[in-house]
Amino acid sequence: MTKLENIIKGAEQHCRRKGTRLTLKRQLILRCLLLRKKPTSAYGIKTYLKENYGEEMPATSIYRILSFLQENLLVHKLQAHNKFIACAHIVCKHDHGTPQFLICQKCETVKEIDSNSALIEELQRDIRRSKFQLISPQLEMLCICNDCQTETATKSI
Amino acid sequence: MTKLENIIKGAEQHCRRKGTRLTLKRQLILRCLLLRKKPTSAYGIKTYLKENYGEEMPATSIYRILSFLQENLLVHKLQAHNKFIACAHIVCKHDHGTPQFLICQKCETVKEIDSNSALIEELQRDIRRSKFQLISPQLEMLCICNDCQTETATKSI
DNA sequence: AATAATTATGAAACATTGTATCATTGAAAT
DNA sequence: ATTTCAATGATACAATGTTTCATAATTATT
Numbered sequence: 440m441t442k443l444e445n446i447i448k449g450a451e452q453h454c455r456r457k458g459t460r461l462t463l464k465r466q467l468i469l470r471c472l473l474l475r476k477k478p479t480s481a482y483g484i485k486t487y488l489k490e491n492y493g494e495e496m497p498a499t500s501i502y503r504i505l506s507f508l509q510e511n512l513l514v515h516k517l518q519a520h521n522k523f524i525a526c527a528h529i530v531c532k533h534d535h536g537t538p539q540f541l542i543c544q545k546c547e548t549v550k551e552i553d554s555n556s557a558l559i560e561e562l563q564r565d566i567r568r569s570k571f572q573l574i575s576p577q578l579e580m581l582c583i584c585n586d587c588q589t590e591t592a593t594k595s596i
Numbered sequence: 597m598t599k600l601e602n603i604i605k606g607a608e609q610h611c612r613r614k615g616t617r618l619t620l621k622r623q624l625i626l627r628c629l630l631l632r633k634k635p636t637s638a639y640g641i642k643t644y645l646k647e648n649y650g651e652e653m654p655a656t657s658i659y660r661i662l663s664f665l666q667e668n669l670l671v672h673k674l675q676a677h678n679k680f681i682a683c684a685h686i687v688c689k690h691d692h693g694t695p696q697f698l699i700c701q702k703c704e705t706v707k708e709i710d711s712n713s714a715l716i717e718e719l720q721r722d723i724r725r726s727k728f729q730l731i732s733p734q735l736e737m738l739c740i741c742n743d744c745q746t747e748t749a750t751k752s753i
Numbered sequence: 754a755a756t757a758a759t760t761a762t763g764a765a766a767c768a769t770t771g772t773a774t775c776a777t778t779g780a781a782a783t
Numbered sequence: 784a785t786t787t788c789a790a791t792g793a794t795a796c797a798a799t800g801t802t803t804c805a806t807a808a809t810t811a812t813t
Contacts, residue, residue, distance in 0.1 A: 460809090462761070482798065500762055502800065507761095518675045518736065521770095521799065541728040554722045558715060562737075565711045570742035571698040578735055579675070580719075585727035617780095619790070639769065657791055659771065664790095678770060678799095 443473055449530035450513050459511055467492065468504050469513055469525060477547050478522035481505060517542060517549065519579045527551040537562075537576035543584035550584075600630055606687035607670050616668055624649065625661050626670055626682060634704050635679035638662060674699060674706070676736045684708040694719075694733035700741035707741075 440448075447461075450469060454461040461469070471487050472479060479487065481501045488494040505523055508514035512535050516523050519542055528535065528551075537559045541550040559576075566573050597605075604618075607626060611618040618626070628644050629636060636644070638658045645651040662680055665671035669692050673680050676699055685692065685708075694716045698707040716733075723730050 460760085462808095464762075480799070482800095497763055497765090498800080499764080499802090503762080539722075541723060541726055543728065544731060550726055550728065552722060552726050554719060558718050558722075561715050562711060565696075565709060565715075566698060566737060566739065569698055569707055569709050571700065571707065571737075571739035572741075572745060573737055573739050574701060575738035577738070580723060580728075580730055581732035581734070582723065582728035582730050584729075588729060617789085621791075637770070654792055654794090655771080656773090656793080660791080 443470070446473060446525075446529050450511075453513070453529065454511055457511060459507070461511075464496070464500065465504050465507060467494065468501065469508060472514060472523060472525040478517050478520060478524045478542075478549055480520075480522050484523070515540070515551075515577065517579055518577075519581060520547075522547075524549055537578060539578040539580070541580050541582045541584075543587055544581055545583060545587035545590075548584050548586075600627070603630060603682075603686050607668075610670070610686065611668055614668060616664070618668075621653070621657065622661050622664060624651065625658065626665055629671060629680060629682040635674050635677060635681045635699075635706055637677075637679050640679070672697070672708075672734065674736055675734075676738060677704075679704075681706055694735060696735040696737070698737050698739045698741075700744055701738055702740060702744035702747075705741050705743075 447466060447470065450466075451461045467488065468484060471484050471491075475483075475487065481498060484501055484505075485496060485498060488496050505514060505516070509516055509523075513526055513529055514523055515526055515538060517540060524540075526535070526538075533553075536556065539552050539554055541552060543549070563573060563576075604623060604627065607623075608618045624645065625641060628641050628648075632640075632644065638655060641658055641662075642653060642655060645653050662671060662673070666673060666680075670683055670686055671680055672683055672695060674697060681697075683692075683695075690710075693713065696709050696711055698709055700706070720730060720733075
Protein backbone atom coordinates (compact mmCIF):
# COMPACT_ATOMS: atom_id res chain seq x y z
CA MET A 440 0.00 0.00 0.00
CA THR A 441 1.34 3.43 -0.91
CA LYS A 442 2.05 5.96 1.72
CA LEU A 443 -0.78 8.13 0.43
CA GLU A 444 -3.33 5.34 0.68
CA ASN A 445 -2.05 4.61 4.13
CA ILE A 446 -2.66 8.18 5.20
CA ILE A 447 -6.14 8.19 3.68
CA LYS A 448 -6.94 4.99 5.54
CA GLY A 449 -5.65 6.58 8.72
CA ALA A 450 -7.83 9.61 8.12
CA GLU A 451 -10.86 7.39 7.62
CA GLN A 452 -10.23 5.57 10.87
CA HIS A 453 -9.68 8.86 12.60
CA CYS A 454 -13.06 10.13 11.40
CA ARG A 455 -14.84 6.91 12.27
CA ARG A 456 -13.52 7.17 15.81
CA LYS A 457 -14.80 10.73 16.01
CA GLY A 458 -18.19 9.75 14.62
CA THR A 459 -17.76 11.75 11.43
CA ARG A 460 -17.56 10.60 7.84
CA LEU A 461 -14.73 11.03 5.37
CA THR A 462 -16.90 11.10 2.27
CA LEU A 463 -15.41 10.68 -1.22
CA LYS A 464 -15.38 14.42 -1.88
CA ARG A 465 -13.69 15.09 1.42
CA GLN A 466 -11.19 12.36 0.69
CA LEU A 467 -10.54 13.90 -2.70
CA ILE A 468 -9.67 17.26 -1.25
CA LEU A 469 -7.48 15.71 1.40
CA ARG A 470 -5.72 13.80 -1.37
CA CYS A 471 -5.07 17.01 -3.26
CA LEU A 472 -3.46 18.60 -0.26
CA LEU A 473 -1.37 15.51 0.43
CA LEU A 474 -0.19 15.40 -3.17
CA ARG A 475 0.40 19.12 -3.56
CA LYS A 476 2.44 19.22 -0.34
CA LYS A 477 2.65 23.00 -0.53
CA PRO A 478 0.05 25.28 0.99
CA THR A 479 -2.82 25.69 -1.44
CA SER A 480 -5.68 28.13 -1.53
CA ALA A 481 -9.28 26.99 -1.79
CA TYR A 482 -9.38 28.21 -5.38
CA GLY A 483 -6.04 26.54 -6.00
CA ILE A 484 -7.65 23.28 -4.97
CA LYS A 485 -10.55 24.03 -7.30
CA THR A 486 -8.18 24.38 -10.24
CA TYR A 487 -6.20 21.31 -9.23
CA LEU A 488 -9.37 19.21 -9.04
CA LYS A 489 -10.42 20.41 -12.46
CA GLU A 490 -7.06 19.80 -14.10
CA ASN A 491 -6.21 16.50 -12.48
CA TYR A 492 -9.54 14.82 -11.91
CA GLY A 493 -11.81 16.66 -14.34
CA GLU A 494 -13.89 17.43 -11.27
CA GLU A 495 -15.78 20.73 -11.12
CA MET A 496 -16.45 21.53 -7.50
CA PRO A 497 -18.09 24.77 -6.39
CA ALA A 498 -16.09 27.05 -4.13
CA THR A 499 -18.72 26.78 -1.42
CA SER A 500 -18.28 23.02 -1.20
CA ILE A 501 -14.53 23.33 -1.08
CA TYR A 502 -14.67 25.80 1.77
CA ARG A 503 -17.16 23.62 3.60
CA ILE A 504 -15.04 20.55 3.16
CA LEU A 505 -11.91 22.38 4.23
CA SER A 506 -13.72 23.43 7.40
CA PHE A 507 -14.69 19.85 8.04
CA LEU A 508 -11.13 18.65 7.53
CA GLN A 509 -9.85 21.35 9.86
CA GLU A 510 -12.34 20.44 12.56
CA ASN A 511 -11.26 16.86 12.23
CA LEU A 512 -7.59 17.89 12.52
CA LEU A 513 -6.67 16.55 9.12
CA VAL A 514 -5.87 19.92 7.60
CA HIS A 515 -4.45 23.18 8.88
CA LYS A 516 -5.21 26.62 7.61
CA LEU A 517 -2.21 28.88 7.40
CA GLN A 518 -3.53 32.30 8.26
CA ALA A 519 -0.47 33.96 6.88
CA HIS A 520 -1.49 33.42 3.27
CA ASN A 521 -5.00 32.06 3.45
CA LYS A 522 -3.85 28.66 2.32
CA PHE A 523 -4.40 25.12 3.47
CA ILE A 524 -2.05 22.23 4.09
CA ALA A 525 -2.54 18.62 5.12
CA CYS A 526 -1.61 17.88 8.70
CA ALA A 527 1.78 16.21 8.90
CA HIS A 528 0.63 13.92 11.69
CA ILE A 529 -2.40 12.10 10.38
CA VAL A 530 -0.90 8.65 10.83
CA CYS A 531 1.16 8.95 13.94
CA LYS A 532 0.31 9.11 17.58
CA HIS A 533 1.69 12.63 17.70
CA ASP A 534 -0.74 14.87 19.53
CA HIS A 535 -2.10 18.05 18.07
CA GLY A 536 -1.04 20.37 20.84
CA THR A 537 0.26 23.51 19.27
CA PRO A 538 1.43 23.00 15.72
CA GLN A 539 4.20 25.33 14.67
CA PHE A 540 4.73 26.19 11.05
CA LEU A 541 7.83 27.63 9.51
CA ILE A 542 6.75 29.18 6.24
CA CYS A 543 9.27 30.16 3.59
CA GLN A 544 8.22 33.48 2.10
CA LYS A 545 10.01 32.75 -1.16
CA CYS A 546 9.12 29.22 -2.14
CA GLU A 547 6.23 28.67 0.27
CA THR A 548 7.67 25.47 1.62
CA VAL A 549 6.21 24.72 5.02
CA LYS A 550 7.86 22.79 7.78
CA GLU A 551 5.78 21.67 10.74
CA ILE A 552 8.14 21.61 13.67
CA ASP A 553 7.78 20.48 17.25
CA SER A 554 9.30 22.82 19.69
CA ASN A 555 10.13 21.81 23.11
CA SER A 556 6.81 21.38 24.85
CA ALA A 557 8.10 23.20 27.93
CA LEU A 558 8.42 26.24 25.73
CA ILE A 559 4.83 25.97 24.57
CA GLU A 560 3.67 25.50 28.12
CA GLU A 561 5.42 28.64 29.14
CA LEU A 562 3.77 30.52 26.32
CA GLN A 563 0.45 29.18 27.56
CA ARG A 564 1.24 30.42 31.05
CA ASP A 565 1.96 33.88 29.67
CA ILE A 566 -1.39 33.80 27.96
CA ARG A 567 -3.27 32.74 31.07
CA ARG A 568 -1.46 35.43 33.00
CA SER A 569 -2.97 37.91 30.53
CA LYS A 570 -6.41 36.48 31.27
CA PHE A 571 -6.85 35.03 27.84
CA GLN A 572 -7.59 31.46 26.97
CA LEU A 573 -5.99 29.85 23.96
CA ILE A 574 -8.58 28.28 21.71
CA SER A 575 -6.83 27.58 18.47
CA PRO A 576 -3.23 26.98 19.26
CA GLN A 577 -1.09 27.37 16.19
CA LEU A 578 2.05 29.33 15.56
CA GLU A 579 3.08 30.54 12.14
CA MET A 580 6.49 31.94 11.59
CA LEU A 581 7.44 33.74 8.42
CA CYS A 582 10.89 32.66 7.37
CA ILE A 583 13.29 32.05 4.54
CA CYS A 584 14.25 28.42 4.14
CA ASN A 585 17.81 27.29 3.78
CA ASP A 586 17.57 26.63 0.03
CA CYS A 587 16.23 30.08 -0.73
CA GLN A 588 18.84 31.65 1.54
CA THR A 589 21.78 30.08 -0.27
CA GLU A 590 20.15 30.83 -3.59
CA THR A 591 19.99 34.56 -2.98
CA ALA A 592 23.46 34.49 -1.45
CA THR A 593 24.82 32.97 -4.65
CA LYS A 594 22.97 35.43 -6.84
CA SER A 595 24.31 38.45 -5.02
CA ILE A 596 27.92 37.49 -5.73
CA MET B 597 -1.29 67.44 25.09
CA THR B 598 -3.58 64.48 24.65
CA LYS B 599 -2.17 60.99 24.63
CA LEU B 600 -3.15 60.64 20.98
CA GLU B 601 -1.27 63.75 19.94
CA ASN B 602 1.66 62.58 21.93
CA ILE B 603 1.75 59.30 20.04
CA ILE B 604 1.43 61.05 16.70
CA LYS B 605 4.33 63.29 17.64
CA GLY B 606 6.31 60.21 18.63
CA ALA B 607 5.51 58.60 15.29
CA GLU B 608 6.66 61.70 13.46
CA GLN B 609 9.96 61.73 15.31
CA HIS B 610 10.34 58.06 14.66
CA CYS B 611 9.91 58.59 10.93
CA ARG B 612 12.21 61.56 10.85
CA ARG B 613 14.92 59.48 12.46
CA LYS B 614 14.40 56.79 9.83
CA GLY B 615 14.49 59.34 7.03
CA THR B 616 10.86 58.78 6.07
CA ARG B 617 7.92 61.14 6.19
CA LEU B 618 4.70 60.83 8.11
CA THR B 619 2.54 62.76 5.67
CA LEU B 620 -0.91 64.02 6.58
CA LYS B 621 -2.67 61.10 4.94
CA ARG B 622 -0.42 58.62 6.70
CA GLN B 623 -1.01 60.41 9.95
CA LEU B 624 -4.73 60.27 9.35
CA ILE B 625 -4.73 56.51 8.92
CA LEU B 626 -2.53 56.03 11.94
CA ARG B 627 -4.97 58.20 13.88
CA CYS B 628 -7.87 56.01 12.79
CA LEU B 629 -6.15 52.90 14.05
CA LEU B 630 -5.21 54.56 17.31
CA LEU B 631 -8.78 55.75 17.84
CA ARG B 632 -10.49 52.53 16.74
CA LYS B 633 -8.22 50.47 19.01
CA LYS B 634 -9.61 47.24 17.57
CA PRO B 635 -8.14 45.55 14.53
CA THR B 636 -9.57 47.16 11.43
CA SER B 637 -9.54 46.08 7.81
CA ALA B 638 -8.33 48.34 5.04
CA TYR B 639 -11.90 48.82 3.88
CA GLY B 640 -12.97 49.35 7.46
CA ILE B 641 -10.54 52.27 7.57
CA LYS B 642 -11.98 53.53 4.31
CA THR B 643 -15.46 53.62 5.80
CA TYR B 644 -14.20 55.17 9.02
CA LEU B 645 -12.42 57.94 7.11
CA LYS B 646 -15.55 58.66 5.12
CA GLU B 647 -17.86 58.72 8.12
CA ASN B 648 -15.65 60.60 10.53
CA TYR B 649 -13.61 62.91 8.36
CA GLY B 650 -15.65 63.08 5.17
CA GLU B 651 -12.48 61.88 3.48
CA GLU B 652 -12.80 59.63 0.43
CA MET B 653 -9.57 57.70 0.08
CA PRO B 654 -9.07 55.04 -2.58
CA ALA B 655 -8.36 51.49 -1.41
CA THR B 656 -5.03 51.50 -3.21
CA SER B 657 -3.82 54.47 -1.21
CA ILE B 658 -4.95 52.92 2.03
CA TYR B 659 -3.10 49.71 1.33
CA ARG B 660 -0.02 51.64 0.33
CA ILE B 661 -0.12 53.74 3.45
CA LEU B 662 -0.68 50.69 5.63
CA SER B 663 2.40 49.12 4.07
CA PHE B 664 4.36 52.22 4.83
CA LEU B 665 3.20 52.27 8.43
CA GLN B 666 4.07 48.59 8.79
CA GLU B 667 7.54 49.09 7.38
CA ASN B 668 8.02 51.93 9.80
CA LEU B 669 6.86 49.71 12.67
CA LEU B 670 3.91 51.92 13.53
CA VAL B 671 1.28 49.40 12.57
CA HIS B 672 0.97 45.62 12.66
CA LYS B 673 -1.02 43.46 10.32
CA LEU B 674 -2.83 40.63 11.99
CA GLN B 675 -2.71 37.80 9.52
CA ALA B 676 -5.40 35.94 11.35
CA HIS B 677 -8.16 38.24 10.12
CA ASN B 678 -6.52 40.47 7.58
CA LYS B 679 -6.81 43.43 9.83
CA PHE B 680 -4.51 46.15 11.02
CA ILE B 681 -3.77 47.58 14.43
CA ALA B 682 -1.58 50.39 15.71
CA CYS B 683 1.57 49.25 17.41
CA ALA B 684 1.26 49.47 21.17
CA HIS B 685 4.81 50.68 21.56
CA ILE B 686 5.11 53.77 19.43
CA VAL B 687 6.12 56.01 22.29
CA CYS B 688 8.25 53.80 24.49
CA LYS B 689 11.73 52.45 24.20
CA HIS B 690 10.32 48.96 23.95
CA ASP B 691 12.03 47.09 21.12
CA HIS B 692 10.14 45.43 18.34
CA GLY B 693 11.58 41.97 18.69
CA THR B 694 8.78 39.49 18.31
CA PRO B 695 5.40 40.99 19.01
CA GLN B 696 2.89 38.54 20.37
CA PHE B 697 -0.79 39.13 19.92
CA LEU B 698 -3.58 37.54 21.87
CA ILE B 699 -6.68 37.91 19.76
CA CYS B 700 -10.13 37.34 21.20
CA GLN B 701 -12.20 35.48 18.66
CA LYS B 702 -15.44 36.85 20.05
CA CYS B 703 -14.94 40.55 20.57
CA GLU B 704 -11.74 40.96 18.57
CA THR B 705 -9.94 42.66 21.40
CA VAL B 706 -6.22 42.37 20.91
CA LYS B 707 -3.62 42.36 23.63
CA GLU B 708 0.02 42.78 22.69
CA ILE B 709 1.98 40.84 25.28
CA ASP B 710 5.66 40.49 26.01
CA SER B 711 6.69 37.00 26.79
CA ASN B 712 9.85 36.22 28.49
CA SER B 713 12.53 36.93 25.92
CA ALA B 714 14.31 33.69 26.81
CA LEU B 715 11.27 31.90 25.49
CA ILE B 716 11.42 33.73 22.20
CA GLU B 717 15.12 33.05 21.91
CA GLU B 718 14.49 29.37 22.35
CA LEU B 719 11.86 29.45 19.67
CA GLN B 720 14.40 31.12 17.41
CA ARG B 721 16.90 28.38 18.17
CA ASP B 722 14.32 25.76 17.18
CA ILE B 723 13.82 27.60 13.94
CA ARG B 724 17.52 27.82 13.18
CA ARG B 725 17.85 24.15 13.97
CA SER B 726 15.29 23.52 11.24
CA LYS B 727 17.47 25.54 8.85
CA PHE B 728 14.99 28.33 8.51
CA GLN B 729 15.58 31.97 9.18
CA LEU B 730 12.93 34.09 10.80
CA ILE B 731 12.19 37.20 8.78
CA SER B 732 8.97 38.57 10.15
CA PRO B 733 8.74 37.60 13.75
CA GLN B 734 5.22 37.89 15.01
CA LEU B 735 3.06 35.46 16.93
CA GLU B 736 -0.71 35.52 16.80
CA MET B 737 -2.68 33.44 19.20
CA LEU B 738 -6.37 32.89 18.82
CA CYS B 739 -8.01 33.14 22.20
CA ILE B 740 -11.08 34.04 24.17
CA CYS B 741 -10.60 36.99 26.46
CA ASN B 742 -11.63 36.96 30.07
CA ASP B 743 -14.72 39.12 29.55
CA CYS B 744 -16.10 36.92 26.79
CA GLN B 745 -15.36 33.82 28.84
CA THR B 746 -17.35 34.95 31.86
CA GLU B 747 -20.08 36.24 29.57
CA THR B 748 -20.68 32.85 27.97
CA ALA B 749 -20.34 31.16 31.35
CA THR B 750 -23.12 33.37 32.70
CA LYS B 751 -25.34 32.78 29.70
CA SER B 752 -25.07 29.02 30.00
CA ILE B 753 -26.44 29.02 33.55
C1' DA C 754 -38.80 -1.79 1.69
C1' DA C 755 -41.00 2.94 2.30
C1' DT C 756 -40.76 7.06 4.56
C1' DA C 757 -38.94 10.53 7.39
C1' DA C 758 -35.03 12.91 9.22
C1' DT C 759 -30.51 14.26 8.90
C1' DT C 760 -26.26 15.23 6.60
C1' DA C 761 -23.71 16.48 2.56
C1' DT C 762 -23.26 18.87 -1.72
C1' DG C 763 -24.57 22.14 -5.65
C1' DA C 764 -25.71 26.68 -7.67
C1' DA C 765 -26.01 31.52 -7.86
C1' DA C 766 -25.15 35.72 -6.26
C1' DC C 767 -22.58 38.57 -3.64
C1' DA C 768 -19.26 40.62 -0.11
C1' DT C 769 -14.60 41.38 1.22
C1' DT C 770 -9.76 41.73 0.58
C1' DG C 771 -5.93 42.81 -2.25
C1' DT C 772 -3.19 44.19 -6.59
C1' DA C 773 -1.62 46.00 -11.19
C1' DT C 774 -1.28 49.85 -14.00
C1' DC C 775 -1.12 54.26 -15.37
C1' DA C 776 -2.10 59.13 -14.46
C1' DT C 777 -1.59 63.09 -11.47
C1' DT C 778 -0.14 65.86 -7.76
C1' DG C 779 3.08 67.56 -4.43
C1' DA C 780 7.61 68.16 -2.33
C1' DA C 781 12.76 68.69 -2.59
C1' DA C 782 16.77 69.78 -5.02
C1' DT C 783 19.68 71.70 -8.28
C1' DA D 784 12.17 77.68 -12.63
C1' DT D 785 12.77 73.32 -13.80
C1' DT D 786 13.83 68.84 -13.02
C1' DT D 787 13.43 64.85 -10.17
C1' DC D 788 11.55 61.90 -7.06
C1' DA D 789 8.00 60.65 -3.69
C1' DA D 790 3.17 60.32 -2.69
C1' DT D 791 -1.54 59.90 -3.97
C1' DG D 792 -5.67 59.14 -7.16
C1' DA D 793 -8.46 56.43 -10.49
C1' DT D 794 -9.78 52.47 -12.80
C1' DA D 795 -10.10 47.98 -13.37
C1' DC D 796 -9.50 43.63 -11.88
C1' DA D 797 -8.04 39.30 -9.28
C1' DA D 798 -8.40 36.45 -5.30
C1' DT D 799 -10.66 35.02 -1.20
C1' DG D 800 -14.69 34.01 1.38
C1' DT D 801 -19.85 33.94 2.63
C1' DT D 802 -25.02 33.80 2.37
C1' DT D 803 -28.91 31.63 0.93
C1' DC D 804 -31.66 28.43 -0.94
C1' DA D 805 -32.09 24.14 -3.57
C1' DT D 806 -30.95 19.26 -4.32
C1' DA D 807 -28.92 14.82 -3.47
C1' DA D 808 -27.26 11.23 -0.57
C1' DT D 809 -27.20 8.68 3.84
C1' DT D 810 -29.06 7.08 7.98
C1' DA D 811 -32.77 6.07 11.04
C1' DT D 812 -37.55 4.58 11.86
C1' DT D 813 -41.53 2.34 10.99
